[in-house]
Amino acid sequence: xxxxLDLRTKLKSIDHRGYPAYKDLxxxxxxxxxxxxxxxxxxxxxxxxxxxxxxxxxxxxGFPAQFYDTHAKRITLQDHLTRLxxxxxxxxxxxxxxxxxxxxxxxxxxxxxxxERTALxxxxxxxxxxxxxxxxxxxxxxxxxxxEKMLFDILPDCVRKSLYFAKINQNQLKQAICLCEDQQYIxxxxxxxxxxxxxxxxxxxxxxxxxxxxxxxxxxPFKSPDSLKVTLTLPNxxxxxxxxxxxxxxxxxxxxxxxxxxxxxxxxxxxxNHIKGDGRELVITDATAVKLRAEDGRSIANVDISPFxxxxxxxxxxxxxxxxxxxxxxxxAANLMEGVEAGCKxxxxxxxxxxxxxxxxxxxxxxxxxAGEEPITPFICRVNALYQDLGISSIIVAxxxxxxxxxxxxxxxxxxxxxxxxxxxxxxxxKSYPEMTGEKEKFPSYLEKRCPLPDMALKKDDxxxxxxxxxxxxxxxxxxxxxxxxxxxxxQEQTAALAYILKFAxxxxxxxxxxxxxxxxxxxxxxxxxxxESLFERGDISSSLARPRKQEILACVNxxxxxxxxxx
Numbered sequence: 001x002x003x004x005l006d007l008r009t010k011l012k013s014i015d016h017r018g019y020p021a022y023k024d025l026x027x028x029x030x031x032x033x034x035x036x037x038x039x040x041x042x043x044x045x046x047x048x049x050x051x052x053x054x055x056x057x058x059x060x061x062g063f064p065a066q067f068y069d070t071h072a073k074r075i076t077l078q079d080h081l082t083r084l085x086x087x088x089x090x091x092x093x094x095x096x097x098x099x100x101x102x103x104x105x106x107x108x109x110x111x112x113x114x115x116e117r118t119a120l121x122x123x124x125x126x127x128x129x130x131x132x133x134x135x136x137x138x139x140x141x142x143x144x145x146x147x148e149k150m151l152f153d154i155l156p157d158c159v160r161k162s163l164y165f166a167k168i169n170q171n172q173l174k175q176a177i178c179l180c181e182d183q184q185y186i187x188x189x190x191x192x193x194x195x196x197x198x199x200x201x202x203x204x205x206x207x208x209x210x211x212x213x214x215x216x217x218x219x220x221p222f223k224s225p226d227s228l229k230v231t232l233t234l235p236n237x238x239x240x241x242x243x244x245x246x247x248x249x250x251x252x253x254x255x256x257x258x259x260x261x262x263x264x265x266x267x268x269x270x271x272x273n274h275i276k277g278d279g280r281e282l283v284i285t286d287a288t289a290v291k292l293r294a295e296d297g298r299s300i301a302n303v304d305i306s307p308f309x310x311x312x313x314x315x316x317x318x319x320x321x322x323x324x325x326x327x328x329x330x331x332x333a334a335n336l337m338e339g340v341e342a343g344c345k346x347x348x349x350x351x352x353x354x355x356x357x358x359x360x361x362x363x364x365x366x367x368x369x370x371a372g373e374e375p376i377t378p379f380i381c382r383v384n385a386l387y388q389d390l391g392i393s394s395i396i397v398a399x400x401x402x403x404x405x406x407x408x409x410x411x412x413x414x415x416x417x418x419x420x421x422x423x424x425x426x427x428x429x430x431k432s433y434p435e436m437t438g439e440k441e442k443f444p445s446y447l448e449k450r451c452p453l454p455d456m457a458l459k460k461d462d463x464x465x466x467x468x469x470x471x472x473x474x475x476x477x478x479x480x481x482x483x484x485x486x487x488x489x490x491x492q493e494q495t496a497a498l499a500y501i502l503k504f505a506x507x508x509x510x511x512x513x514x515x516x517x518x519x520x521x522x523x524x525x526x527x528x529x530x531x532x533e534s535l536f537e538r539g540d541i542s543s544s545l546a547r548p549r550k551q552e553i554l555a556c557v558n559x560x561x562x563x564x565x566x567x568x
Contacts, residue, residue: 001030001035002030003030004030004031004152007025008148010025014142014144015142015145016141016142016144017142018141019044019045019137019140019141020043022041022050022142025038026038026039026040026041031156033056033060033160034055035055036052036053036054036151037052037054038050039052039053039130039541040540042101044100045099045100045101045134045136045137045140046099046101047100048132049106049132049133049135050132050133050134051130051543052130053128053129053131053543054129054131054163055126055128055129057126058127061127061164061165062164063122063125067177068122068125070184072180072181072273073177073180075116076114076176076273077176078116078120078121078122079110079115079176081120081127081162081168082107084162084163085120085129085163086107086108086109089106089158092150092157093106095154096147096149096154097136097146098134098137098143098146099137099139100134101134102135102136103134103136103146104132104133104134105131105132105133105158107131107132108493108543108544112213112274112280113272113273113274113490114272114274115272115493115494115547116531116546116547117544117547118130118532118541118542118543118544119131121533127163131543132543136150178236179273179281180273181235181236183273184273185232185234185235186198186232186282186284190284194246195230195244195247196250196345196346196393197244197267197270197283197284197346197395198230198242198283198284199224199242199243199263199266199283200241200282200283201222201223201240201242201243202221202222202223203266203281203283204221204280205219205222205262205265205280206219206262206417213490215277215279219417220416220417222242222417224241224242225420226421228243228245228246228412228421229242229243242282243419245395247387247393248410249383249387249394249408249409249410250393250394250395250396250408251396251398251405251412251426252396252412252419253397253411253412253413253422253426254399254414254415255399255415258416258417259416260397261350261397262414263414263419264291264348264395266280266283267283268285268289268291271286271289271488272490286345286346287549288343288344288346288551289344290342290344290346290348290488291349291350291487292335292347292349293332293335293353294328294331294358295331296326296327296331297325297326297331298326298331298334298482298559299326299559299561299563300321300326300331300558301322301558301565302320302565303320303337303338304318304319304320304337304446304447305318305321305333305337306321306444307333307443308329308333308336308377308378309321309330309375309376310375318375320447321334324561328357329376331355332354332355333358334558335555338554338555341516342554342555343520344392345393346395347395348395349379349396350396350397351396351399357376358376358378359378359401360378360379360380360403360404360436361374361376361436362401362403362436380403383404384407385440385441389443390443396408402429402433403433405426406433406436408423410423411427448515448517449515450515450516450565451512452505452510452519452557452564453510453511453512453564453565454507454510454511458507459506459507464476464477467499468492468495470492470495471483471484471494473495474496474498474499474502474556476502476503481502482559483495483498483552483555483556483559486555486556488551489552493545494546494547494552496542496544497546498548498556500535500536500545501523501535501553501556502556503535509522516558519554520550523550523553524553532545
C-alpha cells in the first residue's frame, strides 16, 4: 500500500498533463487513520465522475458493537452515516474549480426510507464508504493542485466529521438505532398478533405534495378506532397505541379526498423502515406486502392466470399465458399470480388503479352476459379462498362499489382522514343486496414451477450496457424493462440494483432448472450473506445501489421481454 505522501508526489508529477494521466493514480493510499482507494478514474472531465472509497478500521471508527449487532441496526447505522457524510460533503462539493464535473463530491442521497446501500458498508466494525469525485481539469488538462485540495483538505474533514463515533452527534445516532429497534419489534409482532399492519396513533400520513415524500404540515394526525386499537410496549418508546389491521379481508371506504388512498400509500411504504420526522415511522406493514394493480401493455411470459381467466377466444392457453401487450385484467391477474410466486402474504389494492372487470361483475351484467360468455372470474369471487387456502390477506380501497361489504372481514370508513370501524353497519346494509361472490369454492390449483431460461444473446455480449431512468425503467443491452407501476420501488438506486441483479441472474443463475421462487430465494440469501457487492466480479463496485425487495426483484425478472421458460 502506498502512502499519502506518494499520492502527493504523483499529483505533482502529472500536473498539466493530458487528462488520461489521472489513471496513474489508481490504487490505495494510507492516510494514517483511514485508507483512501481510487477505484475508477473517469475518462475526461465531462464523463461520469471517478469512483473512490474510504476504509476506516474499527479501532479508529470506534462505533460500539451494540449499534450494529443485528442486521436491522447495521442497516440503520450505515444509513445514518451515509446521511452524515452526504451533509458534510455537500458543502465541499465544487470548491475545487475546473471544467465539466471538476470538483464534484457526492454520495448516495438517502430519502425517507432506510435502505441498504453500496455507498457504505460496515463489517466487523470496519467502515467502507464509496463516493464519487470529479477530478479537476482546465479543459482536458489535469489540474492536480485542485485535486490535491479535494483529497487532502476537503475530504479528510468530511470523513472525520461523519465516520468517527467520537466526532458525530451520538444522541442522534442513538435515537436512530432506538427507532429501528422499535420498528423491528412491531414488524416481528405482526404475525404473533395476526395482523397485516400497524398504524400508530399520531402518525402523519399525508405527504406535502404528489412529488414529495415529506410529511404535510398541519395534516390531521392518525387516530385508531377503539375497536381496532392495539397497544404495544416498544423496547424504547414504551407503550404505543395504534390501529392493528387484522389478517383477512379489510376494506377502506369513504368519500373522495377523505384519505383512503393516502392510508393505502402509507401501508405500501410500510414495508420499509422510515427515518425520524417522516410521520410514518411507526406505520409497519408485513414485509412481503405487494401493491396489486392493472398494468396495461406489460409483457407476460408463461404465467398461470387460469384461476381468474379462462375460455379465451381462439382457445388461448391461460395456464401458460404469454403476451407482449397485456390488457388490464390479464395484467392484474398475472401480477397477482406472480405475487403469490414471490411469497406475498398481503395484497394492497386500490380500485382506482385496478381493472374494473377483474375486480367485480355486477348482477345486471351477469344477467345480460351469461357465465359461459365471460372468461373472467372476478377477484371478489376468489378473495376469500385466497385467504382461507393460501393465507394471503387483502387490503382494498373502494369508493364506488359496496359489493365487497359481503366478503370483507373489516370495513373502515375514512372521514376527513379519520378512520371509523363501520363493519357492523356495512354488513347490516349489505343484507338487502344480493351477493356477487359466486360459489364458495377452494382456490383453484395452478402451475407453481416456472423455470426461466437464460437469454443466450447476453452471454455472447462482452460489454452489456446498463441504463436506468429514475424508478420507472431500466435498459439491459438495449432491452427496456418497464418498472413504473412497481409502486413500492422508492429510490432510483433500487432500480440500478435491479439492473445489475437482472444481468447477474441472466449470466450466472438462469439455467432452466431453478424455479422463479428458487431464483428469488437464492438472490435474497446471497444479498443477505454478501450484500449487493457480490453482484460484481471485480473490486470496481458501483457506489450507488440500494437493495430492492425480493418481490421487486422477481417483478423485474418477469417484465424482461426476452424471458423464456421451461415448464415442469
